[in-house]
Amino acid sequence: xxxxxxxxxxxxxxxxxxxxxxxxxxxxxxxxxxxxxxxxxxxxxxxxxxxxxxxxxxxxxxxxxxxxxxxxxxxxxxxxxxxxxxxxxxxxxxxxxxxxxxxxxxxxxxxxxxxxxxxxxxxxx
Numbered sequence: 001x002x003x004x005x006x007x008x009x010x011x012x013x014x015x016x017x018x019x020x021x022x023x024x025x026x027x028x029x030x031x032x033x034x035x036x037x038x039x040x041x042x043x044x045x046x047x048x049x050x051x052x053x054x055x056x057x058x059x060x061x062x063x064x065x066x067x068x069x070x071x072x073x074x075x076x077x078x079x080x081x082x083x084x085x086x087x088x089x090x091x092x093x094x095x096x097x098x099x100x101x102x103x104x105x106x107x108x109x110x111x112x113x114x115x116x117x118x119x120x121x122x123x124x125x
Contacts, residue, residue, distance in 0.1 A: 004024050027102040080093070099111070
């Protein structure tokens with residue numbers, strides 16, 4: 001199967017920076033997309049940024065110019081550099097990847113979307 005592990009969350013003051021990272025492992029054949037979502041208390045989960053196999057990126061309007069997503073294809077990792085953080089950025093951040101992996105059970109390649117466990121980012125003075 002495929003596993004995703006995140007790290008890098010924490011407490012930061014407004015205007016500060018944090019870097020989140022996410023590593024995927026397992027029987028991965030190829031990664032189509034890697035992205036970061038967030039869910040604030042009482043709100044729906046929303047897409048923050050994503051990066052696709054060709055390098056194309058997407059950012060939510062609320063984070064454009066402040067957040068940068070990047071990926072290392074050789075290491076199957078994706079990072080989110082967050083600058084100029086605001087209290088409104090406070091949320092649990094989740095990594096999600098879309099992959100083709102080899103299933104020993106089915107004896108074939110299959111498509112899968114995998115979520116990380118989430119990491120809390122708190123922006124507060």
